[in-house]
Amino acid sequence: MKGAFTGAVRDNPGRIAACEGGTLLLDEVGDLPANLQPKLLRFLQDKEYERVGDYTTRKADVRIIAATNRDLDQAVKEGRFREDLFYRLNVIQIAIPPLRERQEDITLIAEKLLAFFGRARHHTFLGFAPDALHALRQYAWPGNLRELRNVVERAALLCQTDRVGIEFLPENLLSGDQGPRLGDRVSIEKIEEEHIRRVLATTKSLQEAADILGIDQATLWRRRKKYGI
Numbered sequence: 001m002k003g004a005f006t007g008a009v010r011d012n013p014g015r016i017a018a019c020e021g022g023t024l025l026l027d028e029v030g031d032l033p034a035n036l037q038p039k040l041l042r043f044l045q046d047k048e049y050e051r052v053g054d055y056t057t058r059k060a061d062v063r064i065i066a067a068t069n070r071d072l073d074q075a076v077k078e079g080r081f082r083e084d085l086f087y088r089l090n091v092i093q094i095a096i097p098p099l100r101e102r103q104e105d106i107t108l109i110a111e112k113l114l115a116f117f118g119r120a121r122h123h124t125f126l127g128f129a130p131d132a133l134h135a136l137r138q139y140a141w142p143g144n145l146r147e148l149r150n151v152v153e154r155a156a157l158l159c160q161t162d163r164v165g166i167e168f169l170p171e172n173l174l175s176g177d178q179g180p181r182l183g184d185r186v187s188i189e190k191i192e193e194e195h196i197r198r199v200l201a202t203t204k205s206l207q208e209a210a211d212i213l214g215i216d217q218a219t220l221w222r223r224r225k226k227y228g229i
Contacts, residue, residue, distance in 0.1 A: 001053035016049055016060050024062045029089065030070030030081065041085045064089070099141040099148060106137050109145070110152055114164065117156035124162060131166040139173050142198050193227040196220075200229065 002011050016024060026032075032040065043049050047060045066089045075081035099106060111127055118125040128136065132155075141147055155168040166174065184191075196213065203209040210220045223229075 001051050014051060016043075016062060017058070019062045021061055022063070024064055026064065026066040028068055028070075029066040030068035030072055030075060032081075034080070034082075037082045037085050041082065041088060044085075044088045098144050103137050106141075106148070107133055110136055110148060113149055113152040114156060117153050121156060123156070125156070125159070125164060126162045127164070129163050129165040132164055132169060135166055135169055135174055146203070192223070193229070196223055196227065197229055200224075 026040075043060070044064065047062075048057050049060060050057055070081075072081055072086050072090075076083045076086050099109075107128075110133075114125050114127065136148075136151075143150075151170060151173065154170070155164045158168045159165070196209075199209050199212050200206075203212065206217055206220060210217045213220065215223075
């Protein structure tokens with residue numbers, strides 16, 4: 001509410017009110033801090049909420065969809081996610097397979113992303129060349145959709161023609177090199193480099209990547225510099 005804190009110069013209805021009568025998406029709900037989890041649980045149970053700075057209890061009419069890339073069963077066992085909140089959210093569970101298990105979707109997603117980045121550049125793409133599409137479909141995509149998005153964005157920036165050829169795709173994708181695996185006869189540094197690359201490909205920010213890796217941003221910056229990432 002206006003005046004609730006410094007900088008609150010006008011009323012802000014908030015996300016719940018904005019979704020009234022529709023659907024509220026709780027993205028990356030597995031990362032919700034422990035102190036906010038009971039508040040979300042109360043809202044899910046009672047569909048009631050109060051705006052910051054307002055003591056009027058409001059009733060919400062929203063459908064809830066929660067998304068996460070975390071293993072919430074494991075998070076519950078480790079005490080990082082409330083069990084009652086997990087069961088309250090887990091009414092109907094939809095598991096989305098990784099890209100490597102649904103190659104038929106890769107072409108459609110890649111072309112949609114290419115059109116999106118083309119519009120941002122005011123450039124019209126006709127799509128991918130056949131060899132580029134084949135390479136996209138054969139790759140295992142350890143970083144899933146975010147890695148695919150990064151690859152397509154890179155190609156859209158580099159390509160000056162109307163069709164993206166295989167020469168605009170990253171070298172590791174073309175060679176089929178999926179990187180070292182645990183137990184391979186490689187150095188620990190090589191494993192660390194590949195792990196950092198994959199985490200960076202699947203996170204939205206450097207802070208999120210640093211949190212997952214268990215290091216601070218300064219250490220992550222030094223590792224990126226060391227490995228040329």
